[in-house]
Amino acid sequence: MSDVQTGQEEEVARRERAASGRIGAPWASAVETSTPPEATPREVAISARDVSAWYGSKLAVSGITMDIAKHSVTALIGPSGCGKSTYIRCFNRMHEFAPNARVAGTIKVDGDDIYAPGVDPARVRQRIGMVFQKPNPFPTMSIAENVAAGLRFLGIRSKSEIADRVESSLKLAALWEEVKDDLKKPGIALSGGQQQRLCIARTIAVEPEVVLMDEPCSALDPVATLKIEDLMRGLAEHYTIVIVTHNMQQAARVSDQTAFLLMGDDGAGHLIEYRPTQEIFTNPLDKRTEDYITGRFG
Amino acid sequence: MTTFDRSTAVVRSDRLYRRRKLLNQAVTGLMVLAVACAVVPLFLIVFYLVKQGVPGMSVHFFTQDPAAPGAPGGGVHNAIIGSAIMVGLGVVIGVPIAIGTGIFLAEFGQNRTGSIVRFTIEVMAGIPSITVGLFVYSIIVLRQHHFSGLAGSVSLAIILIPIVARITEEMLLLVPRSLREASYALGAPRWKTVLHIVLPTALPGIVTGIMLGLSRIAGEAAPLLFTSLGNEFYTSNVRSPMDSLPTRIYTYATGPYDSWHQQAWAMSLLLVAIILVISLAVRALFGSRVTVRQ
Numbered sequence: 001m002s003d004v005q006t007g008q009e010e011e012v013a014r015r016e017r018a019a020s021g022r023i024g025a026p027w028a029s030a031v032e033t034s035t036p037p038e039a040t041p042r043e044v045a046i047s048a049r050d051v052s053a054w055y056g057s058k059l060a061v062s063g064i065t066m067d068i069a070k071h072s073v074t075a076l077i078g079p080s081g082c083g084k085s086t087y088i089r090c091f092n093r094m095h096e097f098a099p100n101a102r103v104a105g106t107i108k109v110d111g112d113d114i115y116a117p118g119v120d121p122a123r124v125r126q127r128i129g130m131v132f133q134k135p136n137p138f139p140t141m142s143i144a145e146n147v148a149a150g151l152r153f154l155g156i157r158s159k160s161e162i163a164d165r166v167e168s169s170l171k172l173a174a175l176w177e178e179v180k181d182d183l184k185k186p187g188i189a190l191s192g193g194q195q196q197r198l199c200i201a202r203t204i205a206v207e208p209e210v211v212l213m214d215e216p217c218s219a220l221d222p223v224a225t226l227k228i229e230d231l232m233r234g235l236a237e238h239y240t241i242v243i244v245t246h247n248m249q250q251a252a253r254v255s256d257q258t259a260f261l262l263m264g265d266d267g268a269g270h271l272i273e274y275r276p277t278q279e280i281f282t283n284p285l286d287k288r289t290e291d292y293i294t295g296r297f298g
Numbered sequence: 299m300t301t302f303d304r305s306t307a308v309v310r311s312d313r314l315y316r317r318r319k320l321l322n323q324a325v326t327g328l329m330v331l332a333v334a335c336a337v338v339p340l341f342l343i344v345f346y347l348v349k350q351g352v353p354g355m356s357v358h359f360f361t362q363d364p365a366a367p368g369a370p371g372g373g374v375h376n377a378i379i380g381s382a383i384m385v386g387l388g389v390v391i392g393v394p395i396a397i398g399t400g401i402f403l404a405e406f407g408q409n410r411t412g413s414i415v416r417f418t419i420e421v422m423a424g425i426p427s428i429t430v431g432l433f434v435y436s437i438i439v440l441r442q443h444h445f446s447g448l449a450g451s452v453s454l455a456i457i458l459i460p461i462v463a464r465i466t467e468e469m470l471l472l473v474p475r476s477l478r479e480a481s482y483a484l485g486a487p488r489w490k491t492v493l494h495i496v497l498p499t500a501l502p503g504i505v506t507g508i509m510l511g512l513s514r515i516a517g518e519a520a521p522l523l524f525t526s527l528g529n530e531f532y533t534s535n536v537r538s539p540m541d542s543l544p545t546r547i548y549t550y551a552t553g554p555y556d557s558w559h560q561q562a563w564a565m566s567l568l569l570v571a572i573i574l575v576i577s578l579a580v581r582a583l584f585g586s587r588v589t590v591r592q
Binding site for chain 1: 474476477479480481482483484485486487490494495498499501
């Protein structure tokens with residue numbers, strides 16, 4: 001156990017060294033991460049201004065403005081069809097894979113406009129990782145190869161570096177102890193919960209600044225769900241996490257801030273309320289938020 | 299509970315249940331019959347082939363070239379080697395083009411160009427193989443002024459391309475969207491996603507497609523008639539006329555000698571056996587990956 005912790009500390013130190021070379025460190029110092037989210041205004045990881053998204057002519061997200069705080073967990077809750085997933089898919093430019101998809105507004109990640117002309121979406125996705133609803137490890141690859149997949153895409157060839165990163169990512173994803181002797185086994189031989197942690201390891205192996213999670217537990221059983229939730233709290237020390245969830249208890253358990261989205265009369269998602277999680281669940285300002293979290297609809 | 303208590307609804311549902319059960323049995327029976335209709339002729343063919351073919355399979359059948367017409371002995375060594383060379387070369391020429399076309403159709407073909415290519419491939423698949431032979435005759439044989447194994451390979455490749463291209467497209471489209479998304483989300487550009495994620499995932503299916511195409515061209519005689527022509531003697535030179543199993547089967551089966559008929563049966567059996575062995579070998583190589591995926 002202590003071995004794992006030391007490994008994690010080393011990993012953190014290594015990543016901070018690596019990060020200091022970048023423009024705008026992807027996470028702040030350890031001092032700041034230990035302060036509670038509502039106490040001091042945090043640095044902003046993603047700043048989204050008046051973001052709207054369309055599928056063809058159908059408006060799915062209507063002008064949502066949000067600042068996502070660094071090194072915290074931000075939850076997006078709301079009933080089905082309220083545009084939560086569409087909204088976060090704008091953050092890593094995955095929305096544009098849908099046919100005739102369109103995005104308006106500005107999204108800045110660490111100050112860089114990700115929709116500026118000439119920006120390569122693939123570069124954006126290297127900075128903003130994503131974990132999907134259903135675990136989707138690559139079926140032709142082993143556990144280790146799955147974690148290394150993103151590194152290979154980045155052009156990292158050094159075997160020792162890849163092995164190091166595979167180990168540290170699996171440790172961060174709390175999967176190392178379970179798979180360290182089976183790294184060559186196919187990734188899809190794992191259980192559903194393990195597969196999802198493998199996908200998380202794969203995502204963090206490329207050291208993104210933000211990890212988007214689109215209902216990461218909806219295909220998992222309660223025990224696996226709790227493991228992933230624990231993991232999210234731990235990851236928030238190094239990463240900015242945005243999670244979409246149907247499960248209000250989950251949002252209450254893991255997130256620092258919660259945003260409540262609702263489908264408006266126009267059929268598109270609107271932001272109703274966005275505040276620290278504790279406040280939104282104990283003292284919602286909007287009547288609709290209260291109705292939703294008390295289970296009156298949705 | 300006595301029958302006295304049973305409501306009419308329960309009695310009715312009982313009757314419905316018996317009816318469903320009967321119907322279920324009847325349909326199962328029909329399906330067994332259908333399977334028998336499909337499988338029994340296949341077994342009969344194989345059985346007959348073995349019965350007629352095995353007596354012709356002697357050592358000289360494999361090692362010698364044809365004897366003079368009507369003379370005893372001789373073999374089809376030249377046809378076996380010729381077929382291997384032309385089918386192999388046909389696969390080498392056709393498969394890269396076919397897979398490239400399949401990738402284009404699946405990944406970049408959701409537009410007008412894609413529709414045109416897809417339509418062309420479908421038309422190509424429908425062209426009779428003898429027409430392909432004539433086409434290659436006119437563009438290669440006439441220009442070179444001689445028949446050649448190479449011309450035969452080209453016509454076999456032309457037959458192979460639409461088969462493999464269509465299966466490749468279908469197999470690539472079967473790769474779940476979630477895997478592409480996972481790859482894109484890791485920051486992989488499109489071509490890397492296709493090359494490193496989509497293609498390997500679809501590979502077992504594509505290999506099955508190649509096997510299907512190979513089996514098809516290995517048995518083709520028509521496109522070779524005016525391209526490789528046939529040759530009484532052994533050659534491994536693809537610029538000269540070349541013999542093949544299907545064309546030799548055609549010659550021998552329609553010829554007047556009993557020894558020819560026997561060798562034609564033996565060649566037919568050999569052709570089936572070769573295709574079977576290659577299929578099994580490929581399955582052994584890729585089979586584990588196919589099952590893992592399920």
